[in-house]
Amino acid sequence: SQTIHQWPATLVQPVGSPLSLECTVEGTSNPNLYWYRQAAGRGLQLLFYSVGIGQISSEVPQNLSASRPQDRQFILSSKKLLLSDSGFYLCAWSLTFGETQYFGPGTRLLVL
C-alpha cells in the first residue's frame, strides 16, 4: 500500500534562516506531488505541484521554492525565512490519471 511521509513534524526557525522540508511517497511510481499551506481561516493554499522529476509548477509567487530530485521525493525550501512563512505545510500525492489526493501528516513551522 502507499504511504506518504513528511519531516520534520515540527520546526522552529529564526527569521532569515534557510528551510528544507521533505516529503516522500512509498508504494507508487510517478505520482503527482503537491505542497500546500494550511492556515486558520484561509483554508488550504496550493503552493507547488509536480507531475514528474524536475518539473515544478508554482501557484503563488513567494519566498519559497520546491524541488523534486527523485520520483517520490518532494522538497520545500527557502533561502531566508520570513515571519509570514509560519504555518502548517502539507504534502500530498495523487495518481497521474486520477484526482483523489492523499495527504501527509504535515509540518508545523514557526518562524521567530
Next chain:
Amino acid sequence: AQRVTQPEKLLSVFKGAPVELKCNYSYSGSPELFWYVQYSRQRLQLLLRHISRESIKGFTADLNKGETSFHLKKPFAQEEDSAMYYCALSVRSGGSNYKLTFGKGTLLTVNP
C-alpha cells in the same frame, strides 16, 4: 478562474440534528467535486467524491449544476462528526493531470 466558496467558517449543531455544510463553486469546465475531512489530530483525508455517488459515514453530497453547489448533508449528526470539512474542485492542469482548488473550510462542532 475556478473558485470554491464555503460560506460558513463555523457550524455548530446538536447531536441528532440534521447538518448541511454548504459549498458553491465557479468553473467553466465540467466540475468534479470532493469533500475532504480533517478530524482532530488526524490527517486530511477524502470523505467522498461526487462521481462515486455514495454515502460515507452517513454523509451525502449532490452536485447541483444549476445552482453550482455541492452541499454536504447528514440527517442525524453524531459527536464524532466534529471536524474541519473542506470542499474541493478538481481542475485539469494539463494532459491527464489534475489539481485541487479548496474552499476555506467549515469547522463543524456537534454538541452532546
